[in-house]
Amino acid sequence: MRVVICDDSALFRRGLALLLRHLGVEVVAEIADVGELRPRLAAERVDVVILDIRMPPTFTDEGLTEAVGLRARFPELGVLVLSTYAEAAYATRLLEASPRGVGYLLKDNVENPSALRDALERVTSGGAVVDPEIIGMLVRARHEETLVNRLTDREREVLALMAEGRSNAAIARRLFVGAKTVEAHIAAVMTKLDLRPEPEDNRRVLAVLTWLRLGGGPLERVGG
Template sequence: MRVVIAEDAAMMREGLVRLLTDRGFEVCAAVADADALRSAIAETAPDVAIIDIRMPPTHTDEGLRAAIDIRRDHPDVGVLVFSQYVETRYATRLLADRPNGVGYLLKDRVADVADFVEALTRVASGGTALDPEVVGHLMRAGRDTASLTPREREVLALMAEGRSNAGIAAALVITPGVVEKHVANIFAKLGLASSDSDNRRVLAVLRHVSG
C-alpha cells in the first residue's frame, strides 16, 4: 500500500516513515508543507495521504484545506488528517458529503500502532476513521441517545468512528453475532434505516448523533 506523508515536524515525520515502512507500507513521499503535498499526490498517486493540519507557512489549517482539495481532485486517494487537537467543525468539513476514504485522527493515536495501521488501511481502502474524541464531541453535543443501553452507546460510537462489525467485535471483545444484534437494536431505537455498507452506516449514524 502506497502512502504520502505531509508533516512539518521532522521528528514525527521520520517516526511515521519508520513505522509505516516497518509495517510493509511503501512511503512514496514524506513532505513538510501543503504545496509539496499537492505535487507529491499528483506525481505519485498514492492510495492514502497522511496530512498534518498545521503546516507552514501560516501554521493554521493549510493541511485541512489541502485535504479537502485532494478529496475533490483525486477521489481515489484516501485522506487521513492528522492533528494534535480535534475540532468537530474540521471533521464535519472533511466529511462534507461522502464519508468514504477519509479519516481524522489525533496524533496520539500512533501510540497504538495496530489500531493506527488498521485505521490507515481502512481509509486507504475507502472506509472511514474518525477519532473517538470527535465522535465523543459529536455525541455529547448532538441528539439524545438516552434510549440506548451503555453497551449500545459504545457500539454506536465505534460505528461512528467508521469501524466494521468485525472491528467493533474485536474492540469490545464480543462475537460479531452480538455486535449485529446491538446494531439492529440501535437502528430500531433511533429509527434509522439499516444499511449494509459501512460507509452509509457511518453517515447515517453521524447525521443522527450530530443532529
Template sequence: MRIVIGEDSVLLREGLVALLGSGGHEIVAVAGDRDALLTAIREHRPDLSIIDVRMPPDFSDEGLRVAVQVRAEDPGARILVFSQHVTHQSATDLLSSGTGGVGYLLKERVGHVDDFLGAIDEVAAGGSVIDPEVVRQLLGRRRNASPLERLTERETEVLALMAQGRTNTAIAATLSISEATVLKHVNGIFAKLDLARSHVDHRRVHAVLTYLQG
C-alpha cells in the first residue's frame, strides 16, 4: 500500500514510517505542515493518507481541512485522521464526504498495533473506522448546536482573547502568530457568525457578545 503521512511530530512520524514500512507498506511521502501535505497527496495520489489534525502553520485544524479539501477534489481518496483532537465542524464535513474510505482515530485510545493496522486496511479498502469517542463528542456538540461550533479551535482562542479586550497586536503576541494571521482568523469568525460588514453595527462587539452568550 502506498501511504502519505501528515504529522508534525518528528518522533511520531518516524515511528509510523518504521511501523508501516516493517508491515510492507510503501511510504511515498511524509509532510510536517499543511502545504507540504496537500502537495504530497496531490502529487502521489496515495492509496491512503494518514493525517494529524493540528499542523503548522497555526496548529488549529490544518490537517483536517486538508483532508476535507482532498475529499472534495477526489471523493474516492482514502483518509485516516489520527489525532489527539476532535475538531467538530471539519470532522463532520470529512465524515459526511464521499461514500467510505475514511477513518478518525484518537491516538491515546489505540491500545494495540494490530488494531491500528487493521484500521488502515479497512479504510484503504473503502470502509469506515471511527472511534466511538469521536462519535460521542460530535453528537454531544450537535445536541447543543451554537454558531460558535462553526469556529476552529484557533478561531475560538482568538475570539476568547477578543472578549478580554485584546487588540489584534496583543492577540498576535499572545498566540505567537502574525497580525496578518490574526486578521485572517477575525474575518473567519465574522463570516462563520454571519456578521456582515455594516456602517451601523460593530462586528467585533457582536462577535464577543455571541461568545459570552454561548
C-alpha cells in the first residue's frame, strides 16, 4: 500500500509516517500544502492520501475541499481525512460527494495502529470509514432533525425568536399574540423536542441549542 501524507504540521507528518512504516505501509511523500498533491499524484502511483481537513491558508476546510476534488479526479484513489475536531457537517459533506473510498477519522484515534490499518484497507478497497464519535453525532443530529420537524410553523417562529434571546413578552409583541399564547407555544416546543423538566437543565437553552445545531436562525430565515 502506497500512501501520501498531507498535513501542515511537520511533527504530526513525521509521527504518522513512522507509525505507517511500522505497519508495513509505504509512505511515498510527506506534503505540507494541498497544492502539491495533484502534481505528485499525477506523477506516480498512490493508493491512499491522508490529509488534514484544516490546511493553509485559511485553516478552515481546504483539506476537505481537496479530498472531494481528488475523489472526482482520481476515482480509484482512497482518501482518508483527519481532524482534531469532531465535525459532523464535514463528514456529511465528504460522504455525500463520494460515498466510496473515503474516510473521516479524528486524529486522536489515528494513534491506534490496528484501527488505522483497518481504515486504510477499507478505504483502499472502496469502502467508507467514519469515526465512531462522528457517527454518534450524526445519529443525534438526525434524531434532533426528526424532533424539529414535529413543530408547526408558528412554533418554529417562536423558537427562532427564542434563539434571538427574546423574552416571552417580546415574542408576544413581535407575533401580535397574547402572553398566554406564547407560553402555550413554548410548552408545545418543549414537549415535541422531548425536553422534560430537569432540576439541572435550562430547557429554554436546550431548545435553542437544538434549533441552532440544525441550522436554524432568526425569524427572517423561518418566514411568517
